[in-house]
Every structure is written in structure tokens, then in C-alpha cells.
Amino acid sequence: DQQVKQNSPSLSVQEGRISILNCDYTNSMFDYFLWYKKYPAEGPTFLISISSIKDKNEDGRFTVFLNKSAKHLSLHIVPSQPGDSAVYFCAATGGATNKLIFGTGTLLAVQP
């Protein structure tokens, strides 16, 4: 069963607009969440994270929101830039281990 779900396989956004990527999880033991960005033929690059004690974390153009009651998190990118075009993975960890459980990714295309 998929404990971390990214239901949108792809998203297309105009340059300068907001990109919103969504992620849902099922395991209530998860207490730390991360977003990674991946370009083709490269490994994932850490982007931003959030602890379950917070509901928002911001870093420059990137903001992650966490709604624990809904078991939902989202990544906002404002303003979107063509260089943001990549696959974005949501990941979660918690409990006795910090192995990362990943979603299947969302391909973001930012159109110039």
C-alpha cells in the first residue's frame, strides 16, 4: 500500500505564477516531511522540510504547508521559474526509523 501519495503525475504552470504540488499520507506515525527535486539523470536534491510540530515552513520562493488532521501537505513555489521544471518528490519519515517513504513524484513544467 502506498503510504505517501502524489495524485498528480504532472503539472504545467506559466512562469511567474504559483505552482502548488500536493501530497497525502496515511501513516499517522510520520512526523517529518521533506520535498526533493529531481532532474533527469541526477539524484534527488533536498528542497525543504517540515516537522509535524509546525504547519508552515518557508525558504525563499518555497513554502511547505502541513495539515495534520487531513494528513496533507503541499509545496508552493512563488514565483515559478523555468529552472524549477523537474520532478518533485514528497517524502515522509517517523517512528523508530528515519528511512524515507517517497511518493511517486509530480513532473512540474514551468512554461516561459
Next chain:
Amino acid sequence: GAGVSQSPSNKVTEKGKDVELRCDPISGHTALYWYRQSLGQGLEFLIYFQGNSAPDKSGLPSDRFSAERTGGSVSTLTIQRTQQEDSAVYLCASSLAYGLAEYTQYFGPGTRLTVL
């Protein structure tokens, strides 16, 4: 400083052959993780090391898969008698330590394994 490196970057092998994949973590990182990404799938956890020991091997898909780490540094993932379903990108990550989720995992570029 240098990031996580993996070799080879690409490996093509015939079904039934053994393969070894290598990972060099970031210097000073005590925790090391192996993941794999099969076509159309997310990243799947395989095994993690704390130092040279592997407390969590729960993600290894079968007993054909094994991994070791020596000197608290380099790790090798070995797949024996490869099958076509083993075809995937194998990713290695390292973090400063283990036990605190805040220790971000940094990934290498991966090894793309193709089993014919």
C-alpha cells in the same frame, strides 16, 4: 565539498549474472541509505547503515540482494543472479547521523541497472 558519488553510472547485464554497485558517501556522514526507483515508481527504501552495521534491511526485496559497508565509508550493494525486474535506478544517500529526522539525506546521481 564532494557530494555522494556512485559507480558505475550505468550497468547493463544479462539475466543471471551478479552485479556490484558502489557508493561513496559524503565524508564524515555516518548514516548511509540505499534506495531504488523502478520505472514509474517512487523511490523505494532498501537498507540503511549506521557505521558498518545495517540495523534495517527491511527493504531488500529478496535474499539475492545484499549490502556491506567497510570503514564506515564506502558501501557496496550486490545483486546475485539478476532478474529483469531488478532493472531500476539504484540511489545511495548519506546523512550526518541517524536517529534524528532533521539529518537531511543527500543523494548521489544513481546507478541505472538494466538486466537483459
